[in-house]
Amino acid sequence: MSASEYLVGDLRKVRELLGLSQESWGERIHFSASHVGAVERGERPALPDYLGAVDRAFGTTFIKFYRQFVVGESAPVWYRPWLDHERDATLIRTFQPLLIPGLLQTEAYARAVIAKYGLRGEAAEVMLNTRLGRQEILRREPTPCRLVAVIDETVLHRRAGNPDVMREQLHAIVAACEQPTVRVQVIPSDSGIYPGLDGPFVLASVDGRSVGFLEGYLKGHVIEAPEATADLEGTWEDIRDYALPGQQSLDLISKVADTWT
Numbered sequence: 001m002s003a004s005e006y007l008v009g010d011l012r013k014v015r016e017l018l019g020l021s022q023e024s025w026g027e028r029i030h031f032s033a034s035h036v037g038a039v040e041r042g043e044r045p046a047l048p049d050y051l052g053a054v055d056r057a058f059g060t061t062f063i064k065f066y067r068q069f070v071v072g073e074s075a076p077v078w079y080r081p082w083l084d085h086e087r088d089a090t091l092i093r094t095f096q097p098l099l100i101p102g103l104l105q106t107e108a109y110a111r112a113v114i115a116k117y118g119l120r121g122e123a124a125e126v127m128l129n130t131r132l133g134r135q136e137i138l139r140r141e142p143t144p145c146r147l148v149a150v151i152d153e154t155v156l157h158r159r160a161g162n163p164d165v166m167r168e169q170l171h172a173i174v175a176a177c178e179q180p181t182v183r184v185q186v187i188p189s190d191s192g193i194y195p196g197l198d199g200p201f202v203l204a205s206v207d208g209r210s211v212g213f214l215e216g217y218l219k220g221h222v223i224e225a226p227e228a229t230a231d232l233e234g235t236w237e238d239i240r241d242y243a244l245p246g247q248q249s250l251d252l253i254s255k256v257a258d259t260w261t
Contacts, residue, residue: 003069004129005042007062012040014060029053045129047107048136063136071133078219085211085222087137089145089204095239096200097152097187099160100169102131103138104149104176104184109169112161138182146181150243153189156256163260170257174250185243186252195238203232 015025015036022040023033030053038044051062067087075083086092094101100109110131114124137145159166176182187194202213212223212232223229244252 003065004045007046007065007070008040008042010065011046011054011062014054014058015040018058028057045125045132047129047132048139052139066133067136067140071130071136075130076219082211082213082220082222083134085204085206085213086134086202088206089137090143091146091148091205092137093148093150093203093205093236094200095150095196095202095236096155097197098155098200099158100151100155100173101149103135103147104173105131106165106169106172107132108165109160112165116160138176138179144179144181147183149182149184150187150239151184152187153252153256156186156253157189167257167260170253170260173253174257177246177250183246184249184253185240185246186249187239187242188244188252191242194242195235201232201235203229203236 015022018025020028021033022036026033026036029050031050035044035050039046039050046062046066048063048066051066054060055063071083071087092103094103099113102110105113107128110128111124114127114131117127119127138147156170160169173184177184200215202215204211204213209226210229210233212229214221214223223232243249
């Protein structure tokens, strides 16, 4: 039995021990009965927003179990070391010239992206669960991970799914930046060529040091050598020189969101 299956079974067991129907349980956690049923049947992943609501309502610790055992359980072996670094990070800095960074993706946007990888059914749900589950670090208590993301403006105009998906995604970025620990900056499309256009990368601050991750077509690479991470730090600073300040970036994101009709 996988950790995900165990988690779902335990959720159902707690509900039944409390003598609650799916409808009553849903009312207590502010989710619909159909959502509760889909989670318990394994048709919909049990994600941090759902688990957090259960923990708050019933004093359980499902988020802790999720963080320790579920996130990354089905991730490729080469990706798991990075997930460990990301989970323990106090600061994540990510540059993405192609897509919305995974830590900021909505479920609908993530589904649209994953569908283009050719994944369907259970394989797609596993990848979706892992991707959305990683976002829990931005909401963890008592010390959420800080996130600074720099994206190219073309990302805002590259359709994933339908216009509704894009509009929701861009509004979600603006909403995320209402948290003092999240900042998103945009490099205008008229900036021309600038450092970093050869590919996205991430820097995580873990235990007083920087760890990098370079995304690749077949697999990514964790970068831990000090001289290599120093090079990435330098590239990061060069890239940020081209980005709009925070509020101007959010104004641009909101403006583009309104064009997705």
